[in-house]
Amino acid sequence: MGVRPGLTMDCKDATEAIGALLDRTLTPGDQAALDDHMRTCASCRVLAADLRRMHESARSLPRVKPPETLWPRIASALDAEIRSSPRRWFGVSPWMLAAAATLLLAVGGTLLLLRPSTMFRPSRPAATATQTAGGGAAGAELAQSVESELREAEQHYERAIAGLEQIAKAEQGTLDPQVAATLQKNLAVIDQAIRESRAALQSQPASELAQESLFEALRRKVGLLQETIGLINEMRKGNQAGTARIIQNLNKS
Amino acid sequence: MSTTPFARALLVAALALAAASTAGAAADHRSPRFHAAWMEHFAQQRGPEQTDRVTKTFRVGRTAALELSNISGDIVVTGGPGEEIAIEATKRVRGRDDAEAKQQLSSVSIEAVERGGRVEVRTVYPRMSNNRVSVDYRVTVPAGTSVDVKSVSGDMKVTGVKGDLRAESVSGEVRAETGGQAARVKSVSGDVELTGVSGSGDVNVASVSGDVTAKNIKCRSLDAGSVSGEVRLIDVDCERSQVSSISGSLEYAGPLQKGGRYELKAHSGNVRLALSGTTGFEVDASTFSGTIRTDLPITLKAAGEGRERTRQSLRGTLGDASALVVIKTFSGDVTIAKR
Numbered sequence: 001m002g003v004r005p006g007l008t009m010d011c012k013d014a015t016e017a018i019g020a021l022l023d024r025t026l027t028p029g030d031q032a033a034l035d036d037h038m039r040t041c042a043s044c045r046v047l048a049a050d051l052r053r054m055h056e057s058a059r060s061l062p063r064v065k066p067p068e069t070l071w072p073r074i075a076s077a078l079d080a081e082i083r084s085s086p087r088r089w090f091g092v093s094p095w096m097l098a099a100a101a102t103l104l105l106a107v108g109g110t111l112l113l114l115r116p117s118t119m120f121r122p123s124r125p126a127a128t129a130t131q132t133a134g135g136g137a138a139g140a141e142l143a144q145s146v147e148s149e150l151r152e153a154e155q156h157y158e159r160a161i162a163g164l165e166q167i168a169k170a171e172q173g174t175l176d177p178q179v180a181a182t183l184q185k186n187l188a189v190i191d192q193a194i195r196e197s198r199a200a201l202q203s204q205p206a207s208e209l210a211q212e213s214l215f216e217a218l219r220r221k222v223g224l225l226q227e228t229i230g231l232i233n234e235m236r237k238g239n240q241a242g243t244a245r246i247i248q249n250l251n252k253s
Numbered sequence: 254m255s256t257t258p259f260a261r262a263l264l265v266a267a268l269a270l271a272a273a274s275t276a277g278a279a280a281d282h283r284s285p286r287f288h289a290a291w292m293e294h295f296a297q298q299r300g301p302e303q304t305d306r307v308t309k310t311f312r313v314g315r316t317a318a319l320e321l322s323n324i325s326g327d328i329v330v331t332g333g334p335g336e337e338i339a340i341e342a343t344k345r346v347r348g349r350d351d352a353e354a355k356q357q358l359s360s361v362s363i364e365a366v367e368r369g370g371r372v373e374v375r376t377v378y379p380r381m382s383n384n385r386v387s388v389d390y391r392v393t394v395p396a397g398t399s400v401d402v403k404s405v406s407g408d409m410k411v412t413g414v415k416g417d418l419r420a421e422s423v424s425g426e427v428r429a430e431t432g433g434q435a436a437r438v439k440s441v442s443g444d445v446e447l448t449g450v451s452g453s454g455d456v457n458v459a460s461v462s463g464d465v466t467a468k469n470i471k472c473r474s475l476d477a478g479s480v481s482g483e484v485r486l487i488d489v490d491c492e493r494s495q496v497s498s499i500s501g502s503l504e505y506a507g508p509l510q511k512g513g514r515y516e517l518k519a520h521s522g523n524v525r526l527a528l529s530g531t532t533g534f535e536v537d538a539s540t541f542s543g544t545i546r547t548d549l550p551i552t553l554k555a556a557g558e559g560r561e562r563t564r565q566s567l568r569g570t571l572g573d574a575s576a577l578v579v580i581k582t583f584s585g586d587v588t589i590a591k592r
Contacts, residue, residue, distance in 0.1 A: 011512045012535070012577055176406065179424050182442040182462045186480040189500045193520040197583065200541055209541045213520060213583040220499060224461070224480065231423070231441075 164225035193217040303354035325387040332413035509576040533572020538580040547589040
């Protein structure tokens with residue numbers, strides 16, 4: 001990260017340094033500057049403690065990969081359920097939503113590990129697959145591994161979206177037509193963003209911005225679909241309080 | 254059956270005429286005039302509007318809490334002097350006849366209870382009925398009241414309230430002018446406008462398809478977003494801001510705070526940051542296919558420290574670099590300017 005010699009560290013530098021500390025890439029000079037700063041800055045001490053706890057918790061989690069047969073089983077169960085009894089969808093919704101949520105958690109976890117927030121890592125150089133390779137075999141292997149993990153994460157998103165779309169379509173008549181039209185229109189806006197990001201990635205596979213844009217759009221779509229389903233459920237039950245609770249989560253993700 | 258050439262011509266002409274009038278009707282069906290005429294016809298079929306007014310007053314002191322849930326109808330909440338929460342609910346319906354309208358009105362009740370200075374109000378509909386009653390609320394509260402209002406369909410307006418505010422609607426505009434410390438104002442399909450938060454709380458303003466506007470906001474953190482609407486934040490002074498939209502443009506105008514974090518992200522929308530004050534900042538701005546413009550004397554990062562200045566990317570610092578600004582848009586333009 002490189003604090004200028006002779007200068008004290010401010011909170012912004014300290015945030016970066018804490019990240020580097022957890023990544024074990026902090027230089028001894030920066031470590032001393034960070035220690036000095038944290039002696040007088042309570043908020044950075046708290047931040048460091050929080051991040052260390054999160055880091056340790058994340059490291060202790062087992063790396064779970066869903067079995068290959070999981071999604072086909074969920075998809076066929078969804079198909080069968082909707083075909084046999086479309087009006088009874090809400091009777092099984094917790095199971096389906098739980099399945100979708102499991103997938104989303106898996107995706108979210110993967111992305112969290114792959115893409116640390118730019119707000120905490122502002123000075124990270126624009127790492128691209130080709131730049132990372134740097135000509136070395138280990139670099140090339142790493143680049144390939146990152147690319148394949150990104151592809152895997154995208155596929156998880158796509159599966160989750162497909163399941164959620166199926167659920168939302170099955171009961172969309174429950175929603176007020178105007179609200180349903182609004183949600184459909186905005187899902188189409190997000191779909192357009194997904195298409196554009198994918199096209200950009202085809203022409204420039206190493207573009208970090210195009211990757212971020214794609215995942216941001218996928219994340220927004222999952223969020224909007226989840227909330228649409230929640231809204232349908234609450235409106236069907238006529239539950240005002242629940243409806244309002246759903247609204248408060250809309251657009252959050 | 255045999256037909257003469259004349260009869261066949263007449264039949265073809267009649268079919269053509271019928272097809273043309275159907276097509277015309279289909280085209281008219283989409284016009285606002287047709288819709289208005291249909292609504293008027295529908296209203297006449299339903300008969301004149303019938304109303305029923307209900308009022309309730311609670312003595313609560315200067316600091317209280319109001320929680321109001323409604324399904325259909327507008328809500329207006331006004332803060333002022335005094336120590337009472339006064340509720341005026343007007344139920345409205347059009348029935349096939351007076352008897353049906355009165356029956357519908359009487360089947361909807363307004364529940365209002367007070368527990369330790371907290372007043373809870375909700376509209377209660379009969380179960381399993383095709384009730385068409387909407388309820389408009391006008392509520393006056395002591396200025397220090399915390400207000401929490403929710404509606405499925407209907408506009409909301411909150412003014413003069415200095416307590417924390419939460420106002421959420423599925424289909425309707427939400428407008429709030431408050432002197433409170435924290436606010437959460439949201440809608441799915443309506444515009445959202447928030448003015449005048451002042452304090453150290455968190456502010457959240459969002460809509461799915463509507464425009465989002467926040468003015469004169471001083472808070473700890475501001476989260477503002479829309480999917481397809483524009484987001485305009487004018488005279489905002491916050492320690493942290495996260496602003497996002499997919500297709501709408503983003504505008505942020507105000508000072509930065511030392512140590513503050515500001516993130517503005519759009520997909521196809523333009524992003525404009527208009528800065529007042531003298532706080533220095535580090536900026537990381539990028540766009541995939543748009544352009545970046547600035548009239549500020551930003552010191553570019555040295556080569557090797559990351560992306561420097563290109564048409565689509567800008568990394569650098571201004572002044573003491575004590576704040577951090579991250580701007581990303583996929584196809585929109587970025588403008589960073591002095592206000």
